[in-house]
Amino acid sequence: MTRVAILGAGPAGLAAAEAALAAGAQVTVLDEGARPGGQFWRHRPGLTDPRMQHGVRRFEQLQSALAGAEVHSGAAVWSVEPGEPGEPGEVGGAVVLRAAVGPADGARREAVVVEADALVIATGAHDLALPIPGWTLPGVTTAGAAQALAKRDGVSVGRRTLVAGAGPFLLPVAQSLALVGSTVVGVHEASRIGALAGGWLPKPWQLLGKAGELAQYAGALARHRIPYRVGSGVVRVLGDERVEGAVVAQLDADWRPRPGTERVIECDAVALGHGFVPRLEAAIMLGCEVAGDRRGRFVVVDDGQRTTRPQVFAAGEVTGIGGADAALAEGAIAGYRAAGVAQDDQRLHAALRVRDRMRRFARRLETAHGIRPGWTAWLDDDTIVCRCEAVAKRAIVERAEVPLRAMRLATRAGLGPCQARTCGRAVEAIVSEARASAAGVAAAGETVDGSSSSAQGGDVGFDRRPLLAPVRLGELGGSDRPTNGEN
């Protein structure tokens, strides 16, 4: 029986599990969350307001299907390696995953070793919040945090929240905030009407997958009297010890603030979401090809969701930001293929159609809401860019000319506990801009660094991480025997 491991239990991972199980595979799912669902279906029974959940029936189907799988929730998967097939009795298979399983960041969690003949990487994405002067003040969160806290915990950070950034995801965030009782003082979309029209007007119903959802959010905004502004963004957060207000300004087509348009909005919380960063480290650790640059870097997959590594598949936001419907379709394709089902099998047909349609959606999303280079104009020299190590823009610019690795070591940007997950793309953009400015040319989008002549520093910017998740030193030991399929 084919052993399929699935990394991540959001829409893509759950759909992959369902498909692989349907195809007769032995399935093991590893997910860092306390329960399956990922960010999209993040929930806690007894706390989550059902009005914030979408596609609940589909989620329930997927959860039922999981009964046939071995599921490790609360799994900090810290390593994934190619196995060594052909050595009977040893850890083998196409891939070997190692995880510490237990309460989040607990000490002495259980060591779990999973070996599999095929792997589906469905690690998803996290919010990208661009640095803004004042963004380290308590009360500033990512839009994803506002959403997660509302859905998972039934709380909001503040009583008056300003939502800002880019993309349709800001709308459900505003709705959730309203449902947990925070006044949403405005949703500020950085993209201008031109970009939005270019991206969406030809087929506006693709926004958020279904026209019904779009209408629902529009209705929610109206019902809660939430102002929606386009071509506008937060350029400074005000406050002494916590958020007391925010300065918003009109942004030009490149997201550069228009002088003279600034105004202060009183609020005690700011939720920022300028885009998403795919969680690529597992794919990179396995040596899967990753294409693109700091503006959009994703795992390369073929029509069957196969990566460039044998028996390694990828689905969902790691292959392109496309939303839950795309993730579900890609996950199903990846799950069938990982279980050995042929590409032309009729069970894949429906998913392939949806996936191809959603790829067009992803392109529209990028056209309409993609990060524009002018955002760096709202930074001050002393704006903290790396939150963990409190590294200001100035320090990064001053060391921009040295190899990326040396710049990091000199400034400590990206070296802290989050390992550049939060600031990586921003630091890469600042370095790129500073180098281009020194060379007297416009900042290009390509790789920031040739960093290493070998592949080590590579062309993946800050996205290479030798540990996939933080783990305690005492949890690294333990048996090397695979724990899946023992029952």
Added chain:
Amino acid sequence: MRIAVIGAGVVGATCAFELAERGAEVVLIDRVGIAAETSSRCEGNLLVSDKAPGPEAELAIHSNARWRALAERLDAEREGGQPETEFEAKGGVVVAFPGGEEALRRFAATQRGIGVRAEELGAERLLAAEPHLSPEVVVAIHYPDDAQLQPSNATQALAAAAIRRGARLVVAEVTGSRAEAGRIAAIETTAGAIEVDAVVNCAGPWAGELGRRLGAPLDIRPRRGVVLVTTPMPQRVFHKVYDADYVGAVGSGDATLQTSTVVESTPGGTVLIGSSRERVGFDEHPGVDPVRAIAAKATRLFPFLEETILLRSYFGFRPYAPDHLPVIGEDPRVGGLFHATGHEGAGIGLAPATAELVAHAVLGAPTSLDPVPFLPGRPGIGAAA
């Protein structure tokens, strides 16, 4: 005199600085940039504690003294945005578990014989020096001269100091050379030819390949070393603390995974835990085995580390010669070509003395060191004339 220093790691940067300060016209060449490889993938150890009496110990003792003044100068002439070297004369504490007492005491006694300060700490002083150390430790030797710096930053500082003294940085790959009357007259690079009177090969683990391109192959190989970094925390480790199994392991010829434990705090609040040694060529996939082996030993030394979060690991390639001695001096086959490589895991610590020997070989500058043991012409390096 026009000198090309090839390789902008710590050895190349120190040589460039030393030669430029002595008035030479220096071009520092690297295919990536300053401190892009080994010198930003190591621990920054300036050790005397791990050296058995012999030529390398002499180099280490000499270098250790020079680093103190050098780091002070580099930090003093630092310019905007340039980081500090983070030089810290924190001292080392080498400890032994039951069974290892006598070997460690004997080793320390031989070191005292060549002038290394090595003082055994009683239980009370050890507890005061390292309160979180395992109570299983039975012997501890204090080496007050062991020190630490941030190797990438120190290399940046050395290169900047060289540039302030007239050196020029060229980011390009060296592809070959042109000789005239048996001497190197120019090197060919991806950025064009550069006319020179002398060339110093400071390409670290790639020195063998660079030597080949310059008509003088060397038997220098890479040794992979993995280092762990923990999450930042309040300081709980106050010296460089080694398990005594570090002693004697550096020169081992065994190709399989070995680790010896070195634990120390950094100014950033993280704890660095070294390190492994594997002879696996330029393989860039260390996998989990070295990480697990290092963690197991480190938690034995400092039990609190069991609950410490590991943040990342990194690895680098250390250059070594078959006899594990640095290779420093003029090539016997190609006139005008000098080598400075093969420092294994000690390049940061040995860089100042190495640069002094290079200045001696290239410019005839005075030195109190004996250059003979390190000459490339010695047997087994592949460079005998």
Added chain:
Amino acid sequence: MSAARNARGSIRSTGATGLTAVPAAVEILVEGETVTGRAGQTIAGVLLGSGRVAWRGAQHGERGVFCGIGVCHDCLVTVNDVEGVRACQREAVDGDRVEREVRE
């Protein structure tokens, strides 16, 4: 009016979905002070529900929750003497002792 009370209000309004009108509570000790949250909340959820918005000393001022999904490590607390626990990821358990962390 705290966010928690607001939220509780909305929970009440959805009693038809099987949620209890009066959710079970969880009690944790925050720097020695008893703080009550709703059963199942994360430590971050309990702290925010109690009106706290920041609980970690960073290099330049206080920090609380930022990413909310375990990525940024801004919300770290010490739980039952174990350091470096992401408050947004750890579900609160009755009796948990939660302490501040300070980054020098």
